[in-house]
Amino acid sequence: MTYRYIIFADRRFIDKAWLEIRLMLLRSGGCKMVPIPECEVALAFETPLEPARLFPLFEEKQLKYVDAIMPIRDWIANYKIDMSDIEASLAGIAERGKSFKIEVRRIDTDVGLSAKTIEVQLGRKLEAGGFTADLKSPQMRILVALIWNNAIIAADEPRYYNTNIDKFRLFNPVAKESVSRAEFKLIEALEYFRIDPKGMARCIDLGAAPGGWSAVMMRNGSRVVAIDNAALDYEKLSKLGKVEITDAAINAPERWDLLHVKTNVRDLDPAKLDRFGPFDAILVDMNIESDKCAMFVDRFTQLLRAGGVLILTIKLVDERIETHIDKAQGLLTPYFENFKVKKLPHNRMELTMYATKRHG
């Protein structure tokens, strides 16, 4: 008996994702790729491992490059443009007494409708057949991936949900109140690394402009020191709390929710922030090479409490991915531990690193 799965990854890292899957399954029966023609962001494979055994393994291994994995339930080649064959397939997959949510991913298709429109069409058909939709907490999630003329249909239960497929809609409109698209990266990092932002009452945000990450933390009730020589979006951030702006001299009043230190990180003496600490987190999303980033972090580490969290974007300025990770980790190891690295759905040519400050 074999099971088929579909995985999603960024097209720049799909080869690495496949290698991760092969290594993960090496001692569990192996796997064989099932080619999806001309697809750079998803691949399918077969393995003897059933979902109840594969998903715990997937959780445990914490793969860097695989965004999501789902069991394939049907694969329709040359699906009909009116989607009647997909509708029929879904009726066979949906289960009575279990609420469902359909998520459509249009990867390459000549169907002119948007993913949302297709979801509504397919969802209504299932509802008309007596199944119950629940968009908030479904008991069954059904994915329809339209890849050229293939419709790959996957389904899983909430206990196996590893990543919300919705996040793959990278064309997600940024909410009106959002400051930047970069916010998604931090939201995903908090979720993926299982960090409770409520435990991060005081944060430093290095390379903060225009302020998306600071906004995420403010919404979670944190007090943020944001450092960047560029301006932040003060209008939006002011709606989240009291914003003060200062320079490297830090002549700031005591009361603020966001303190923007408008300077190059290089020119700020970290000791000047002593009176606002100790901090629970250092967040770094600077658009510079990872070793330079790590050197900046190194200077601010004294402000972080033991066990405090570091979230750092590792820019992949060239193909030497492991070198960029190693360089940052090597520089940070004297003060940090519990390193994890993940290519999050909203990372582009970058990865996100997590670590915590050593005790003692």
Ligand SMILES: C[S@@+](CC[C@H](N)C(=O)[O-])C[C@H]1O[C@@H](n2cnc3c(N)ncnc32)[C@H](O)[C@@H]1O
């Ligand atoms: C990708 S943006 C950060 C986006 C931000 N996290 C958000 O959510 O809106 C990178 C920022 O790093 C800042 N940066 C890079 N090098 C810096 C330095 N040496 N000092 C201060 N800011 C720096 C840039 O000015 C830029 O605003």
